[in-house]
Amino acid sequence: MTAQIHVPSLLSRAGAVSALTLAAVGGTMLAPGAVPQAEAAAATHATKALNVAASKKGSPYAYGAAGPSRFDCSGLTLYSYKKAGKTLPRTAQQQYNKTRHISTSQRQKGDLVFFHSGGRVYHVGLYAGDNKIWHSPKSGSVVKLDRIWSKSVYYGRVR
Template identity: 45%
Template sequence: MPATSRRLRLTALPLLLAILSATVVLTVGSAGASTADLSTASARTTSVINTGDGTLQRRERRIRNAVQVARNQIGDPYVYGAAGPGAFDCSGLTMYAYAKAGVRLPRSSDAQAGAVRRVKRSNLHSGDLMFFTSGGSVYHVGIFLKRRGGRPIILHSSYSGRPVQRDPVWTNNWFAGTLRPR
């Protein structure tokens, strides 16, 4: 057997294994496996992993789009019970922004808290949700944007008389949730 033929087969083997791994992952994923069960042998296959809600890239794009939709609402008034367009309460803003990006969220902040996967504060990414609590109950939700001087900045609709806006977080009584399959 010529040396070039052996080299070609040896270099093609990792690619073949990656393709087979992706096929197995997609088959397992479509059979109802949880996203926690999905893994790959190669980082190159992450673009085709089925998470149940589409590809990882599609989910990331939807989250970025939701953040942009929410940013476009800056200046809109707070109205209790409103879910846009043109006026929002806190959970109405998050529900509206994510719905426009193709992601369903429940209506209330408490129900939204139950629909996300909790993440450590140190693992927040733009588009994750921050839930504010008092006495063990969720009373407010906002969209995490970034950190400034170590403090989280959120986009939210807080209360009557204040429009949708960006604010630094004012309390330590909060937890974070994500819609990413991480």
């Protein structure tokens, strides 16, 4: 059950700009902290993991590496979520198998983006919003922010 605050009770305390904003949201809004605890915790872990991945910008790719200074793709996601307090398996396929699968419309910052071909997951990164991911792409490259270049992707939420 979600707690709601009705706009009329807030208008007496809201300024003119705030009143217009509140009216635009359709009459009710969620009270701070009203998000179910499990969702809030997942969002917190995802945000932390995303920030960790972004902090590794420029770290070189190394096959089989899982940090703290070199990464392969699944090593970066494993390391980022470990620092955020969550445990993931080692490979991209195993990580896909462990996450809660979600649709493109449900994706949020910090969710994992899995690239696949022929039913096999071959690459993973962290969703950064605006159709971009933080990832460690390949030998000779570094951890970086890139646009999602394929439509052959799955999304997963770390539980």
